Amino acid sequence: MNEYQARQIREYRMKGVGYRSIASVTGLSRDIVRNYCKTHSLDGFGVELTANMKEQMQRGTVCVNCGKPVKQPVTGRKRKFCSDKCRRQWWGAHPGALQKKESAIYQLTCAYCGKVYESYGNKTRKYCSHDCYVHDRFWREEEGREPYVSAAQKLEAAHE
Numbered sequence: 001m002n003e004y005q006a007r008q009i010r011e012y013r014m015k016g017v018g019y020r021s022i023a024s025v026t027g028l029s030r031d032i033v034r035n036y037c038k039t040h041s042l043d044g045f046g047v048e049l050t051a052n053m054k055e056q057m058q059r060g061t062v063c064v065n066c067g068k069p070v071k072q073p074v075t076g077r078k079r080k081f082c083s084d085k086c087r088r089q090w091w092g093a094h095p096g097a098l099q100k101k102e103s104a105i106y107q108l109t110c111a112y113c114g115k116v117y118e119s120y121g122n123k124t125r126k127y128c129s130h131d132c133y134v135h136d137r138f139w140r141e142e143e144g145r146e147p148y149v150s151a152a153q154k155l156e157a158a159h160e
Ligand SMILES: [Zn+2]
Pocket: 063, 064, 065, 066, 067, 068, 081, 082, 083, 086
């Protein structure tokens, strides 16, 4: 069995296609298809299989894009995809997910006027408006104010 056939089996099984049909499409024997499915957690039927696959994707044991097993690193961030190719393919097919990620809303406090404002997709913004930025940046000395230090910066300084 080659890599292409293995991928076909996974894709068809995720759609709930039976062993016999997959065998005729891939040109493999039904036994080979069934054995492959048994050893790769691709057995079961229809809805049950899809649910099983989804659960595995959430747990990070299989690629969210192709269903192929994913090797998780011992440390660091959990991987969702088996390869960069799958990551690109998946994001290409789910542009909405990317948009949602980028337009996350952060509630921030303006470093100049102290007003709480909402920032879209940028949590490191310091000012609610350009006016506040200009005031803080250029008029600080004239207004005799202490430099602004955010709560996060204070915390960081305490740890240094
Ligand atoms: Zn993949």
